[in-house]
Amino acid sequence: MHDATALATAIDQGWVTALEVMEATLSACDQQADLGAVVHLDAAMGRAGARAADAAPRAGRGPFHGVPFMAKDLGSIAAGLPLAAGAEAFRDGPTPASDSDLFAGFRRTGLVPFGVTASPPFGLSLSCEPDGLRPTRNPWNTDLTPGGSSGGAAAAVAAGIVAIAHATDAAGSIRVPAACCGLTGLKPSRGTVPGGPDYSNHLMGLASELVLARSVRDVDMAFRTIAPCEEPGEAPARIGLAIPDRCAPVYTQAARDMAAALQDAGFEVRDMPAPDALGAEAHDIARIILTVSLAEWLTACEVLDADVPPLAAAMAAIGRAMPATELFAASRRMAQVGAAAVQLFDEVEAIVMPVLSGPPPPVGHFDLTGKDPVAHMARLDTFAPNAALANTAGLPALALPFGMVDGLPVGAQLIGPQSADLMLLGLGAIIEARAPALTFPYPIAGLPT
Secondary structure, eight states: OOSHHHHHHHHHTSSOOHHHHHHHHHHHHHTTTGOOOEEEHHHHHHHHHHHHHHSSSSSOOOTTTTOOEEESSSSSSOTTTOOOOOOOOTTSSSSSSSSOOOHHHHHHOOOOEEEEOOOOOOGOSSSSSOTOOOOOBBBTTTBBBOOOSSSHHHHHHHHTOOSEEEEEEESSSTTHHHHHHHHHEEEOTTSSSTTTOOOOOOGGGGGGGEEESSSSHHHHHHHHSSSOOOOOOOOOOEEEOOOOTSSSHHHHHHHHHHEEEEEHHHEEEEEEEOHHHHHHHHHHHHHHHHHHHHHHHHHHOOOGGGGGGHHHHHHHHHHSOOOEEEEHHHHHHHHHHHHHHHHGGSSOSEEESSSSSSSSSBTTOOTTTOSSSHHHHHHHHHSSSHHHHHHHOOOEEEEEEEEETTTTEEEEEEOOSTTTTHHHHHHHHHHHSOOOOOOOSSOOTTOOO
């Protein structure tokens, strides 16, 4: 398998040095600059980290020892890597002097941070066009978006620039890019992955962070080492299949095929109604929280509305005008959605659902120059139906590929009850073993062939 685990094994066995891998990675960054996946590169940091990895004794090495790694331009911070949230107004801000708890954990696994991947401004899109920079393109078809908001991370991994990359998800931002680019990504259960010490990406519990990768085992290892938790108990037996009506048939087929793979493995699969009403409620709650969060963010940083994209300015204006009582009500509604989501698992242990309603749209499809945040958010929900449900309810959701259509990878997601992350990853490994193999458009930089 060609993934971050294989790359770490090659380094550990001495088939290649961490510095050789880093040099290949830096070369790939240069060769594939037109993809717009990388917005900041610190070659000196990468080389220094690789040399330190090569000099480290083999005893006590982490599972990803010496593997190059990139931070997303939104979310938890990494020492020495600037964070601009995809916004030109923040691009000259201070560089963090220390790691967040999450990045301290990433470093303990042996990952070597050295750059930053693209994000749309403030994560407000399911595509990836950073303010003032070139748009990020899908390595499978460069006319199309890689998804968002972790689009830079997805493009970097699908293009083999890195084998694994940091990603965040507040309303589908790990799972949508995974589905667009043929990758695997887990939106973890609420509270399992550290968000401290500043909790700047907390979003009242909407956001979770982890990685995008090319294999289930990479995501599984990242989760286990970042968020140690108990092994799952009794194995699941019943799987639900929930297909929203607004998904195109070719994109529902991937979910059906995934469910069939589980059935072939001995699980009982039963059709169930798509949780569209609960998803709509979750989406509206997420919209309110994201709106108020952006208003507070810009105010705290003393950034003027004139200095951000029109859509962000319009959203911030709505957030400032929103009474505290409406936000307080949203927090209660959030708890109610979480309680209602428990009932989804009364008769099944996990649910297979599509991630996308159709193929990745062209670059620029989601326009950030508009001034109607409600309409914009509705377009996002149309593209990724019910994506915010897992965020609002705090559920784990694992996206992974299953086949190709018209030259593009397609996939679906597994959703489980809170704290069922390892159970989903176990199911994901079963699905992955039965899925058609993907041949990525680029090999992983530095991985011996």
